[in-house]
Amino acid sequence: MGSAHGDAGSAGVWARTVSVPALDLSHVTLARGGRIVLNDVSFSVPKGSFVGVLGANGAGKTTLFRGLLGLEPARQGVLCVNGAPVKRGNSTVGYMPQMRKLIGGQLSGWSMVAAARRGQHWGLPWCGRKGREAVQAALEAVDALDLARKPVAVLSGGQRQRLLLAQTLLDDPSLLLLDEPLASLDPARMRETAVRIHTLSRSRNMTVLMSAHDINPLLGLMDHVLYLARGKALLGKVEDVLTTEALTALYGAPVDVVRAGGRVFVVAEGGGAILQPHDCLGGHAHA
Numbered sequence: 001m002g003s004a005h006g007d008a009g010s011a012g013v014w015a016r017t018v019s020v021p022a023l024d025l026s027h028v029t030l031a032r033g034g035r036i037v038l039n040d041v042s043f044s045v046p047k048g049s050f051v052g053v054l055g056a057n058g059a060g061k062t063t064l065f066r067g068l069l070g071l072e073p074a075r076q077g078v079l080c081v082n083g084a085p086v087k088r089g090n091s092t093v094g095y096m097p098q099m100r101k102l103i104g105g106q107l108s109g110w111s112m113v114a115a116a117r118r119g120q121h122w123g124l125p126w127c128g129r130k131g132r133e134a135v136q137a138a139l140e141a142v143d144a145l146d147l148a149r150k151p152v153a154v155l156s157g158g159q160r161q162r163l164l165l166a167q168t169l170l171d172d173p174s175l176l177l178l179d180e181p182l183a184s185l186d187p188a189r190m191r192e193t194a195v196r197i198h199t200l201s202r203s204r205n206m207t208v209l210m211s212a213h214d215i216n217p218l219l220g221l222m223d224h225v226l227y228l229a230r231g232k233a234l235l236g237k238v239e240d241v242l243t244t245e246a247l248t249a250l251y252g253a254p255v256d257v258v259r260a261g262g263r264v265f266v267v268a269e270g271g272g273a274i275l276q277p278h279d280c281l282g283g284h285a286h287a
């Protein structure tokens with residue numbers, strides 16, 4: 001377990017991977033509001049991987065995504081996407097932010113997706129044939145063609161999530177950063193959405209980093225888990241990272257990983273109650 005890259009037990013992955021990694025972070029320190037959030041973090045993610053990003057409130061999941069989007073400059077170290085240093089406005093990176101305000105009362109699903117198309121210089125994005133085809137393909141990819149004509153205002157949370165996901169696919173990204181795409185969905189929809197994203201990742205060889213507060217909807221889908229705590233990051237296979245030993249070392253305090261009924265829970269020692277990963281060690285809310 002563990003390597004110079006903070007990678008837990010993924011030697012097999014390295015042996016298989018001959019291409020440039022989708023993500024490569026080398027001794028990266030990221031801060032927000034003058035406070036260091038990730039400190040000297042290094043890890044690499046092979047192309048096409050489906051990665052669950054876990055950590056307590058304030059652990060730095062959004063900060064990491066912002067760093068990968070070039071929105072948060074590193075205080076030190078280098079972040080590379082597909083072999084090149086990160087830059088703002090990289091159309092090969094799709095992003096679904098965490099705070100998603102619903103736009104447009106009577107805007108149709110089709111228009112909502114179309115409005116997110118990038119790189120438009122002349123006129124409305126959905127006027128050209130290419131634009132229309134891209135919107136159509138994105139809606140099809142998330143099984144949302146039936147939502148195209150409906151006003152977004154009348155859609156359920158899960159249906160809106162599908163449209164938001166379609167938006168991120170418009171530019172055919174090779175890397176997708178999804179900040180809590182399962183938030184506010186019921187358990188069945190959580191799993192359904194996770195499976196949909198996993199299928200997209202596989203069919204397009206698209207690397208996906210998806211943050212979540214409950215690992216259980218992602219079980220059996222993830223190639224790797226990236227666990228953030230105390231400014232550090234641990235990347236590896238689920239069975240290597242989600243262990244009492246690994247997380248106790250990461251947190252620097254006793255943590256139990258409990259498996260029950262096919263589910264995984266992370267429990268703070270002496271806490272009594274079984275807690276979800278995000279509530280581990282007190283469930284402090286910083287954001």
Ligand SMILES: Nc1ncnc2c1ncn2[C@@H]1O[C@H](COP(=O)(O)OP(=O)(O)OP(=O)(O)O)[C@@H](O)[C@H]1O
Nearest residue numbers: 032033037055056057058059060061062063286287
């Ligand atoms: N706009 C901001 N200005 C200053 N500090 C911020 C800002 N946004 C976040 N922070 C701080 O940065 C730290 C990391 O926050 P971040 O949002 O990256 O965590 P997170 O893991 O995504 O949390 P959550 O699970 O609650 O979404 C926290 O301490 C938070 O208070």
